[in-house]
Amino acid sequence: MSAADTTRNIAGREAAPPRPLLHVILVRPETMTLALLILAVIVASQLSPFFLDINYILRSFTLSAEFAIVALVFTMVIIAGEIDLSPAANMALSACLFAWAQASGIPMPVAILIGLAAGLAMGALNAFMVIALQLPSIIVTIGTLTLYRGLAQIIAGDKSIRVPDWFIGIDKVLVLGIPVPVVIFVVVSLLLGLILAGTIFGRQIYQIGTNEVAARYAGIRTRRIKLVLFLLMGLVAAVAGMMTASRLGSVRYDLGLGGELQMVLMAMLGGTYIFGGRGTILGTFLAAWLLVVVSTGMTVANLLPAIQLTVLGVLLIVAIIATNFIYSRTQR
């Protein structure tokens, strides 16, 4: 190593000193989400004396647990620089296929497999158009969201399809006092969080989202990774659809209607960067709780929906401004 190289190294280091550890921990979008969550709990418990009851909060979480679980995979898709707006419609179509199959006499395990396979197939169709046909994922999945919902309506019509009594009530089953959908959400969060932060596969997802061309030149199999993500999205959406069927006791084509917006809201509130490359599972995890606390707190205080919508809108805008500000300050 020559003397000149050494000087350049030192100069380079001085130009960009490492940020203090406290700075690294505090100036993160997730910190903001956590702060908002704590604030929301305090405000909600002031608004209504009925709010501060852990069982009630957990019970309320089960109402959006299905969306929250899908939002975790959704976060990974966004980090990879793509988007998938079709999962809520996917939930409806896989649940309709599953319910229709079991209602027409097909044994339950086979019906469940049919639902899961349908979810995978829908993920594969999205992946095919985005990866093989090189179409923008936002347009593709707006298209398939309409298509999947339409197919669900063709299958189920305006009627609802019943599921058997023993299948009803996944949200009423408790593990150590915690409803099963919440347990599933926590387990999936841990799993995906570890994969995203701790594995080569996870790092490659960030790489693709940061600069796809560079990632490809660096030898990352970008198409394969995206395929895996879209398939995972389809599969998890199908599971979420069947969980919803179990919670409601019946399936209609309008199951999970508008859920894609909830998922976007969760990912954005959690500090995921809409253009890819940044974001964490922890952020989405916290944001899911934040959303539940905010809406539950206002509902149990009998606040009008107009106020609720306004508060959610303000939250989202605050989150986006803060996320962008933090990312621009900590540009790598």
Added chain:
Amino acid sequence: MLKKSLIALAAGLALSTGALAQDKIDIVFIGKNTGNPYFDSLTKGFVEACQKIACNFEFVAPATAEATSQIPFIEAQIQRGVDVIAISPNSPDALNQVFDAARAKGIIVMTVNGDITGNESHRDLTILPTDFTKVGADQIEMVGSLIGYEGEIAILSATTEAPDQNFWIKGMNEAIKDPKYAKMKLVATVYGDDQPEKSTSEMEALLANYPDLKGVIAPTTVGVAAAAQVVQSRGVAEQVNVTGLGLPSEMRDFVKDGTVKAFQLWSPYNEGWLAAHLAVDLKAGKAKNEVGSTFEVPDLGTITINEGNSINTQSSLTTFTAENIDQFDF
């Protein structure tokens, strides 16, 4: 420290509200959605009843009328520990599980102004505005009398899954088979989703697709107002007769200028009035929720609980025309 004081505060609030609520029962009414004038009148019935008798009343509703949007509101009322939940359900079956949870806590669940047809075992009783089995036939007779029992008619409904509208449409399809209506033909049933914009464009499409259309039945307050608006602005009231179920307050101008000759409805105010009185009587043990039992409601007289724990507020539809519309203020 903060948490402790919060809990203390919460406990204090719970105690004070509990003490206040001792002699009055808590009734909540969950509407289909907010911004629906129909429910303002129904709510007024509850409010004015609770000014006279022993109840506290609150109205809540989700922003949208989709099937599951009422679930968090029901959960919240269970958590608040109300005595009676009155609800106009957005779905005939998606609420079954949460209704069961409420009833397990001892809350009386009454569906008001619409029932969960096919799932009646999940609620305690239902208060309907009138005998719903007659609505379809009444509406066909109404449109028939307006068009001289001859020509093409269409239906402009709410959402495709709206349980009451679908029940009435079934009734209309059966009633029209009567030889009296042999020269009338039902050409289309379209859905405006109870949104003014969608209802307007569906009505425009009906006029475009069926140039010989003589009559339109819109068995929903949003739909009938939108349909009347389209007919008025196109100036085709002479060819196309709009009728259906509407609010006098929204339809008054259309009736006065001749766009709409007649339409029907019941009194939503009386439903709220009846529901509040029944809720208080049930909780006080003065009325029994049994088929065949009767109870007294001021201004409405003796009310009977019919088959399926169902109650009709009035026996048949009220018809509104230019002559009588000024007598109604809802």
